Amino acid sequence: DQQVKQNSPSLSVQEGRISILNCDYTNSMFDYFLWYKKYPAEGPTFLISISSIKDKNEDGRFTVFLNKSAKHLSLHIVPSQPGDSAVYFCAARGTGANSKLTFGKGITLSVRP
Amino acid sequence: DSGVTQTPKHLITATGQRVTLRCSPRSGDLSVYWYQQSLDQGLQFLIQYYNGEERAKGNILERFSAQQFPDLHSELNLSSLELGDSALYFCASSTEAGLAGIKQYFGPGTRLTVT
Numbered sequence: 001d002q003q004v005k006q007n008s009p010s011l012s013v014q015e016g017r018i019s020i021l022n023c024d025y026t027n028s029m030f031d032y033f034l035w036y037k038k039y040p041a042e043g044p045t046f047l048i049s050i051s052s053i054k055d056k057n058e059d060g061r062f063t064v065f066l067n068k069s070a071k072h073l074s075l076h077i078v079p080s081q082p083g084d085s086a087v088y089f090c091a092a093r094g095t096g097a098n099s100k101l102t103f104g105k106g107i108t109l110s111v112r113p
Numbered sequence: 114d115s116g117v118t119q120t121p122k123h124l125i126t127a128t129g130q131r132v133t134l135r136c137s138p139r140s141g142d143l144s145v146y147w148y149q150q151s152l153d154q155g156l157q158f159l160i161q162y163y164n165g166e167e168r169a170k171g172n173i174l175e176r177f178s179a180q181q182f183p184d185l186h187s188e189l190n191l192s193s194l195e196l197g198d199s200a201l202y203f204c205a206s207s208t209e210a211g212l213a214g215i216k217q218y219f220g221p222g223t224r225l226t227v228t
Contacts, residue, residue, distance in 0.1 A: 004155070032215055043115060043203055043219030044156070089155060093215065100169050101217070103148075103155035 006104035023090030030092040117220035131192040138206030
């Protein structure tokens with residue numbers, strides 16, 4: 001049972017435009033959501049997080065939006081740069097005894113120059 | 114550079130064998146996590162240690178075990194290896210004492226190939 005889903009395996013956008021990466025989850029007990037970025041031959045790197053009590057968190061070019069009623073979050077990158085080309089993982093943290101991080105399968109973002 | 118080191122980078126071994134993967138966390142981090150990433154899969158949480166003690170267990174097979182030593186480095190032992198164990202194994206560390214640190218720092222991973 002996949003509790004965190006990234007249904008689109010890939011996304012291609014033009015440099016300078018907005019990239020929108022989507023993530024859906026099924027467990028309403030998640031209390032934190034995170035995005036990680038991964039380049040080839042490297043480990044994932046923490047990008048941005050959002051608490052379940054917020055609906056938006058912004059850090060420079062990166063903004064994460066959370067829609068709890070729809071159990072959906074999205075990562076917006078504006079403007080997109082070629083260096084943003086990477087695999088992006090959505091992750092969610094459970095609460096209490098099940099507070100491990102659950103990751104989605106990832107989305108490969110390609111930013112065309 | 115996340116500050117988390119993993120050795121070896123690559124490992125090729127045969128079915129039925131046993132291997133040990135090693136991880137050194139960032140300086141000062143007490144929590145170590147192990148993840149497995151198989152082909153086309155997200156990162157699957159295996160196990161977490163905090164200051165030498167097991168804190169949380171995920172989808173870790175009985176053939177796999179881990180430990181964290183007094184100097185805080187951790188080892189993941191995989192035994193009776195099967196072809197399906199071929200994957201990238203990541204180690205991560207965090208400063209947080211909670212069951213799952215919000216911000217985890219990942220190592221570069223060990224690619225295990227079982228032939």
